[in-house]
Amino acid sequence: MIHICRSCLHLFNTRWVSEASGSIVVRETDPGGASEAIFKTDKPCIVVKADRQGRQAPLLWALAERKCADGAFFLFEKNEVHLHIVEIKSKITLGEWAKILKQFEGMFLTALAVARLLQVHELARVTCYVAGRTDSITNKSQSASPALLKTPVGMTKTLGGHEYWEKELVELPLSFRAPLVKGWKNSAGVVDFGSV
Numbered sequence: 480m481i482h483i484c485r486s487c488l489h490l491f492n493t494r495w496v497s498e499a500s501g502s503i504v505v506r507e508t509d510p511g512g513a514s515e516a517i518f519k520t521d522k523p524c525i526v527v528k529a530d531r532q533g534r535q536a537p538l539l540w541a542l543a544e545r546k547c548a549d550g551a552f553f554l555f556e557k558n559e560v561h562l563h564i565v566e567i568k569s570k571i572t573l574g575e576w577a578k579i580l581k582q583f584e585g586m587f588l589t590a591l592a593v594a595r596l597l598q599v600h601e602l603a604r605v606t607c608y609v610a611g612r613t614d615s616i617t618n619k620s621q622s623a624s625p626a627l628l629k630t631p632v633g634m635t636k637t638l639g640g641h642e643y644w645e646k647e648l649v650e651l652p653l654s655f656r657a658p659l660v661k662g663w664k665n666s667a668g669v670v671d672f673g674s675v
Contacts, residue, residue, distance in 0.1 A: 481523045481555040484597040488525070496593055499526045503675075505550035507567035514668035516565050516610045518675050520554060527551045527593050529586065539589045546578065548586035553594065554675060559603035562590055563675060564657070571611040573641060580640050580649065583607050587651045605657040607649045610670035612663065616644050 488498060503518040503526060529547045548566040564586050566579050587605065594602065643649055647659040662670035 480558055480560065480599070484525060484553075484555070484599065487597045490596050491593070495528050497526055499524050499552070503552050505552075505565040505567065507549050512567070512569040512668075514567055514569075514610070514664055514670070516549075516567055516608060516662065516670045516672060518552075518563070518672050520675050523555045525553045525555075525593075525597065527553075527586070527590055539592050542585060542588055544581060544585040544588065546581045546585045547589060548579075548582040551586050551590045553590070553597070553599065560594070560599050560601070561675075562587075562594070562602050562605045563608065564590065564605065565608045565610070567610045567670070569611065570613045570615055571609065572615045573644075576616055576644055577640055579609055580643065583649055583657075584652060587655065591653075602655075605651065605655050606660060606675075607657045608660045608662060608672060610662045610664060610672075612668075614661070614663075616641065 485498065488496070491497075500520070500523055503520065503524055505516045505518075505526075505528075507514050528550050548564050551562060551564045554561045554563060564583055566582050566586075568575055568579065571579070591602075594600075643659065647661070649657045649659050651657055660672065662672050664670050
């Protein structure tokens with residue numbers, strides 16, 4: 480399957496979509512939280528980077544969701560394609576978590592469009608990763624407004640998505656559900672997620 484995708488890579492600007500192998504590095508380039516998430520693999524991958532040129536727009540300008548995660552990559556294993564979506568933050572509060580969920584959604588939809596152009600018609604699995612320095616959600620006394628923990632009348636989920644953090648699960652558009660993997664930065668601002 481990777482051979483078909485390679486033949487379609489010429490459709491993309493290599494600054495945003497390119498092939499990688501061995502070590503996949505997703506970077507947060509904001510000076511206030513510059514850091515990296517690292518993944519190791521012996522399988523071929525195609526990386527999708529976010530457009531961080533001073534705006535939050537995803538690579539696909541037509542999307543309603545303008546926020547986008549820092550990066551994603553497609554991992555090719557046998558005849559299956561796995562999508563990995565990565566967001567890097569410094570302090571993860573409940574307010575930030577609500578934003579991260581929107582960023583996952585924006586990157587997921589962007590990645591689906593990229594996948595289609597790569598001739599990938601089905602994803603076997605989607606996994607979301609969040610990398611941070613501190614977890615202020617688990618310790619609710621350090622987190623955001625208590626209003627984010629409330630469930631609106633007639634709804635089943637809180638405004639801030641707290642239940643997703645606790646269950647380590649992300650609900651994405653089109654009925655996709657992705658496990659959430661949490662990683663914590665070392666003193667150099669690097670999170671090593673290990674082998675995928």
